[in-house]
Amino acid sequence: MTIGAYSGLNPYNTNYIYPNSRLQTPEGIQASSDASSSNPDEIKKPGRKSSPEDCQTCKERKYQDGSDEANVSFKSASHISPNSAGSAVRAHEQEHVSNAYKKAAQKNGKVVNASVSIHTSLCPECGRTYVSGGTTNTTVKYSNEDNPYQKDRKAQDAINLTGSNIDYVA
Numbered sequence: 654m655t656i657g658a659y660s661g662l663n664p665y666n667t668n669y670i671y672p673n674s675r676l677q678t679p680e681g682i683q684a685s686s687d688a689s690s691s692n693p694d695e696i697k698k699p700g701r702k703s704s705p706e707d708c709q710t711c712k713e714r715k716y717q718d719g720s721d722e723a724n725v726s727f728k729s730a731s732h733i734s735p736n737s738a739g740s741a742v743r744a745h746e747q748e749h750v751s752n753a754y755k756k757a758a759q760k761n762g763k764v765v766n767a768s769v770s771i772h773t774s775l776c777p778e779c780g781r782t783y784v785s786g787g788t789t790n791t792t793v794k795y796s797n798e799d800n801p802y803q804k805d806r807k808a809q810d811a812i813n814l815t816g817s818n819i820d821y822v823a
Contacts, residue, residue: 697779701778701780703779705735708776708781709778710776710779711779711783714735715732716731716732716741716742716786717729717730722748722752724752725752727745735781738784739771743769743771745787746769746787746789749789753789756793757793761796763793763794763795767791767792768789769787769788769789770787770788770789770790771784771787772788
């Protein structure tokens, strides 16, 4: 049995572009080097509205959990700074993995697979690559005796087969 894909954190008001994990300037265009700072994140990229430190989109980006699990973080929309979003999203997705192990242990199951995907996007205003969310997929295997689906199937089979083999000659 598979416990569904938990949709993880998703920011509001962003374009869902999944670029390479490294920020790259468009081919043939060099970032201007006449800025006073030596930090490449502080330089305004060509074709962008602002530099990362002045980016209003990054300052207002919020994350919210989209799963049906009540005991995980970010059930209400919260802001995470772009620098700490990666660790916050990984920690949140780990909560989903922990919940899968707890649920499996309570119902005599075994977690066969647990995987976490971290998604990145490109900010349309400043061009910074940021962590835009995550997804957790878990697969739990239950023994046939304790599997609720197997129990329901046996009960349905009993209802369907009752009376199908009647000896009318008696």
